Amino acid sequence: MRVTRGRTNEPTELPDDPELPALGVIRERGLAGSIPSLGLGGAHVKLRLCGYTPGARATFGARASRRRFAVKVYAKDPEPEAKLYEALAAAGLASDSGARVPRLLAWERDLRVLVIGWLDGTPANLLVKQGRGARAGELAAIWLRHALSLPVISGPPVGAADVLRRVPQWVGRIGKSDRALGAAAAAVAERLAQTLPREGASGLVHGSLYARHVLELGDGPGVIDWQRFGRGPIELDAGVFLATIWRIGLEHGRAAGEAARAEETFLAETTGILDGRALAWHRAAALLRVAEKRLRRDDNRLSPGRALVCEAARLAESSGDHRAKFPSSR
Numbered sequence: 001m002r003v004t005r006g007r008t009n010e011p012t013e014l015p016d017d018p019e020l021p022a023l024g025v026i027r028e029r030g031l032a033g034s035i036p037s038l039g040l041g042g043a044h045v046k047l048r049l050c051g052y053t054p055g056a057r058a059t060f061g062a063r064a065s066r067r068r069f070a071v072k073v074y075a076k077d078p079e080p081e082a083k084l085y086e087a088l089a090a091a092g093l094a095s096d097s098g099a100r101v102p103r104l105l106a107w108e109r110d111l112r113v114l115v116i117g118w119l120d121g122t123p124a125n126l127l128v129k130q131g132r133g134a135r136a137g138e139l140a141a142i143w144l145r146h147a148l149s150l151p152v153i154s155g156p157p158v159g160a161a162d163v164l165r166r167v168p169q170w171v172g173r174i175g176k177s178d179r180a181l182g183a184a185a186a187a188v189a190e191r192l193a194q195t196l197p198r199e200g201a202s203g204l205v206h207g208s209l210y211a212r213h214v215l216e217l218g219d220g221p222g223v224i225d226w227q228r229f230g231r232g233p234i235e236l237d238a239g240v241f242l243a244t245i246w247r248i249g250l251e252h253g254r255a256a257g258e259a260a261r262a263e264e265t266f267l268a269e270t271t272g273i274l275d276g277r278a279l280a281w282h283r284a285a286a287l288l289r290v291a292e293k294r295l296r297r298d299d300n301r302l303s304p305g306r307a308l309v310c311e312a313a314r315l316a317e318s319s320g321d322h323r324a325k326f327p328s329s330r
């Protein structure tokens, strides 16, 4: 990474990444010069790197005078995500109150960059750690109920069958960290293949509804990072949310009780809108994904990896059992 100063005196922290064409241009011309439609003029722009996946994407928080926004640069064309923000704004979701998503402020097709409004709020993962687990669960539930009420919004199909296609990749990486754990994950994958839920209703799915992507905005949830959106079952988003909440309870001992409260509240507030078996299935699959991410970041963290795969196994078992109820084992 190189800390540099763009021509317009914008202090920036820009990774050197040839796969992300916007970075070189921003380094050369500054943000204001790279995206004239933002109308920044000579404003002093401060960029802070908030997320970076080498070769794929980087996200910056930007401040310019009183304006605050997020700049997202990609290796691949972000057109689908840009169009989604437009469609969600047309459906009333880029408003200043209630459940909402960021507003699209600029999209430079050639640079593969999006600029979206900043939603100023505490992410649900932090709420749990701060002792506000119930509110974290409530916000995610409000979001899902809201998503169900939206008009049809087009997007690529995402569902259990699509998730199942990605599972072998996660299992393979888990196996690289630990052979026995890989075998346990493979058994979960087999069970998931046998119990693939039949998915009927298909609506807007976020696709990576991690707790950190759900923000407390005071009068409702803000939902960010729509890169993996599609059309599919809401149990997918519910399963991903609950898997990330479970991981927080696992890894932050003092937050375990709050994570349990987040889960309880989420399940109570989504009564009647989620299919229990499909939810257990998606939770199990998402836990494998979380385990894989955890181990990829740190091979030495086998213990949480084992707990995550073990919980995935328990849920995958129950996803084929129509009598099962699905509170977590803690």
Ligand SMILES: Nc1ncnc2c1ncn2[C@@H]1O[C@H](COP(=O)(O)OP(=O)(O)OP(=O)(O)O)[C@@H](O)[C@H]1O
Pocket (backbone or CB within 6 Å): 050, 051, 052, 053, 057, 058, 059, 070, 102, 116, 117, 118, 119, 120, 121, 212, 213, 224, 225
């Ligand atoms: N519009 C926004 N409003 C508020 N915060 C944002 C916004 N966009 C991004 N952020 C902050 O930046 C972080 C990274 O953004 P985002 O999730 O969109 O990028 P990412 O590249 O997918 O990162 P990650 O892989 O960590 O999820 C978010 O977790 C959030 O803290």
Ligand SMILES: [Mg+2]
Pocket (backbone or CB within 6 Å): 051, 213, 225
């Ligand atoms: Mg993200």
